[in-house]
Amino acid sequence: MATIADVARRRVQRSMVELGYHPNAGAKALAGRRSHITALVTLLGPVRKVVGMTSASRSERTVGHGPRAGTTFPVEVATHVAGVLEHASGALSTLVMSFDVWAAGLPHIEIYGTEGSLSVPDPNHFDGPVRLFRAGAETKDWEDVPVRVPKPDSRSTSPAPPCGPLPYRRTRAGRSPRTPAADTEEAKEHAL
Template sequence: MGQPHGVGIVGLGVILDAYLATLAEHPGIRIAAVADLDASRAEAVAARLRDSRASTVEELLTSDDVETVLDLTTPGAHAQIALACARSGKNHYGEKPLAATLADSRAVVDAAARAGVGLGCAPDTVLGTGVQTARAVVDAGLIGRPTAAVATWVSAGHEAWHPHPDFYYLPGGGPLLDMGPYYLTSLVHLLGPVVAVTGSAGRLRNTRTIGSGPRAGEVIPVEVATHVAGTLEHAGGAISTVTVSFDAPGTRARPIEVYGEEGAVSVPDPNTFGGDVELLTRGGTSWETVTPRAGFVDSSRGVGLLEMVGAAGLGDAPAQARASGAVGLHVMEVMTGLLDSASSGRRTQISSAPARPDLVPLTEAATWRGLS
């Protein structure tokens, strides 16, 4: 495999351990440096890792042994880190959304292209066997021509469990920008890019109360829509409807269903990598579970970064990562379009048109973990 690919991590919050489960022991990756606004947190994380060091953000971005920056900061900082990566000639792979605004997202994509560096964006959950097997079912024509899809995510909000939930209720947050990327990215993989959207949005209340941790009982402001519903028109002719909400306890709706002229496929939670894919065909009386036929098996967060740098067992680094900045920008434009439509009362055209990402072949965990 050659020398391990040097990675630096910026932002060491709640999601960090999910990435370390994939990256920390991968033989093709070396986590060279970690940085956080809390220097003591960076020191503690570096001590857990082999051959890693605590760093400032500025030092990390100029370090010769860091080739790719994994950006786990809050949404408001994504553009700043990504643009700095472009200036430093480093690849950037970030948590979703690509940036807090559409303008910043476009600036990030343009800067990466000018600098000739790689740009990837979560979610990479869509590269697991759940969404990818459903994609393989659609591509194989088992539901006939796709006509529609329904995607639903509902919860009471993250303040009940997250110790510092403020950013979920500030620009760059809300259920659409927080959870929407899982569902919208899945729909792009399943049905291709979106050409127009129509949306509605609301806000149940203007404050939230933190329910756990050292700030329990603290009231925080809500500045974004907390319930968004919309319709997506895909370039291929299918129409998707999407609902994301922080304003209700939950739902029994399936996360995603895709309908075609000859059948329907039920897609598992796109915030996970696996789960059962179920198929109902015309004339059938019951949903049948589909054996996994595509995607990274038993994968976890960080596999998108591995694929981007050529360490996921699929060969050399691709010209266009499957969890790409282009798809991240498109999803950001779709989300912004839904909110713009909700505000204006008019249908919104979507200008970006990324290529539908390639299907991930069925890839066993030992392969993408670099063990075979």
């Protein structure tokens, strides 16, 4: 006997086929608030231009774990995205999002400037140190930078900014502060 959920699922799946719907991993990431694009816009300002390419490394994938483990399904969307965001400030962001890697040790976000490099922890979890490497420093070590406001609780049900306390700092040089909501909306425009 089919349940209401089974009937509804089949109707949705039929509609998806009829409409030619293809899931968009970028949209899914934004819907789940798991987007480094939001953090980049928050840190470096509005995006003026985007260039990028996508690919799919294989035509089929197999579910690795969970109740559907071992199930093979066709790949119908890009699974690897590489892009460059040109911010209005002139800064460039290189962005790579991929389902095609087995493991990675890359930093989540690093910013390279004329005075040094800044490493920011994963903006989805609000944990880890903010680290700075200063150009011309006597030691060649990264230093932890103290965070000046309390970190939000990553398990909190209240809305939290997409990359911790950083969205509230853009007030110098006559610029008004941007809110996390404004940054999120702008990131959605560029990701989709």
